[in-house]
Amino acid sequence: MDVVTQSLELTVNGEVRRMAAPLTVAGFLAALELDTRKVAVELNREIVPRSTYGQVWLADGDALEIVHFIGGG
Amino acid sequence: MDSLPAVDDSWMVAGRRFASRLIVGTGKYKDLATTAAAIEASGAEMVTVAVRRVNLSDPKAPMLQDYVSPSRYTYLPNTAGCFTAEDAVRTLRLAREAGGWNLVKLEVLGPAPALYPDMAGTFEAAAALIKDGFEVMVYCSDDPIAAKRLEEMGCVAVMPLGAPIGSGLGVQNPLMIQMIIEQAKVPVLVDAGVGTATDAAFAMELGCDAVLVNSAIAHAADPVLMARAMKAGVEAGRLAFRAGRMARRGAAVASSPTTGLIN
Numbered sequence: 001m002d003v004v005t006q007s008l009e010l011t012v013n014g015e016v017r018r019m020a021a022p023l024t025v026a027g028f029l030a031a032l033e034l035d036t037r038k039v040a041v042e043l044n045r046e047i048v049p050r051s052t053y054g055q056v057w058l059a060d061g062d063a064l065e066i067v068h069f070i071g072g073g
Numbered sequence: 074m075d076s077l078p079a080v081d082d083s084w085m086v087a088g089r090r091f092a093s094r095l096i097v098g099t100g101k102y103k104d105l106a107t108t109a110a111a112i113e114a115s116g117a118e119m120v121t122v123a124v125r126r127v128n129l130s131d132p133k134a135p136m137l138q139d140y141v142s143p144s145r146y147t148y149l150p151n152t153a154g155c156f157t158a159e160d161a162v163r164t165l166r167l168a169r170e171a172g173g174w175n176l177v178k179l180e181v182l183g184p185a186p187a188l189y190p191d192m193a194g195t196f197e198a199a200a201a202l203i204k205d206g207f208e209v210m211v212y213c214s215d216d217p218i219a220a221k222r223l224e225e226m227g228c229v230a231v232m233p234l235g236a237p238i239g240s241g242l243g244v245q246n247p248l249m250i251q252m253i254i255e256q257a258k259v260p261v262l263v264d265a266g267v268g269t270a271t272d273a274a275f276a277m278e279l280g281c282d283a284v285l286v287n288s289a290i291a292h293a294a295d296p297v298l299m300a301r302a303m304k305a306g307v308e309a310g311r312l313a314f315r316a317g318r319m320a321r322r323g324a325a326v327a328s329s330p331t332t333g334l335i336n
């Protein structure tokens with residue numbers, strides 16, 4: 001794959017981040033030290049099922065939302 | 074309570090059985106430790122939670138699950154902060170992925186200062202969520218027509234407001250709450266407006282299946298003590314409802330015999 005030497009510009013929770021490619025969702029979450037059991041991920045407004053984190057490759061320009069549960073009424 | 078015959082007074086929603094008729098919110102507490110202590114004192118088995126972006130600048134910050142275990146409490150993800158049906162559906166799809174369950178609290182609100190349920194948006198979101206396989210407990214106006222329509226659409230519980238969210242004013246429209254209860258075939262919960270234990274007891278005396286409380290506990294001077302008070306209030310109201318209150322009279326009726334008086 002020719003993505004090996006690229007870097008990715010991702011929008012994560014509204015903020016732009018540069019990450020080294022290639023990168024899966026699982027790799028991204030690990031880089032941020034996030035506990036995958038406690039978060040949910042949306043990629044370009046589509047839910048990424050937890051079971052597929054290791055197989056979903058990120059591309060330049062992707063938008064990610066990483067959410068979790070907080071206190072609420 | 075101890076001398077009462079053992080009766081299973083549990084209630085069910087969407088096939089799940091609960092002994093506690095108090096559902097508590099997890100918002101507005103000063104810290105997560107107080108949240109956990111208050112929920113423990115409330116005896117609640119179901120807690121509402123919100124879905125928000127992870128703070129990526131502090132990914133190691135303690136999370137709600139570390140204090141309020143989803144294996145012990147049934148999480149009821151809400152759509153707080155959603156003002157359109159589209160936002161509500163998107164939020165709960167994320168919640169389902171984060172938690173792995175379908176039971177959710179739908180609320181689509183109009184603007185401040187009322188934050189009153191936006192029923193047009195609520196109907197639209199409820200339809201989309203039900204189609205997508207969610208079991209929807211729905212926050213709604215104290216409107217018997219709207220409540221019935223939500224039930225007929227397939228919502229698993231209807232949750233009319235007692236008073237505006239966070240107002241602590243108690244049940245402002247008991248007549249309509251009672252009408253909603255009398256016609257409902259799904260559980261009816263008063264959600265929003267409870268200010269203190271008597272408000273929770275009053276809602277239960279009307280015949281509600283359960284009550285949802287957040288601000289009244291979180292904003293009490295002693296949240297843990299108020300959580301315990303809410304537990305007692307809900308239990309007292311439920312017992313009084315089951316007992317069947319005496320008829321109201323327009324004049325005094327002496328409590329002591331009027332015969333055998335000394336002269």
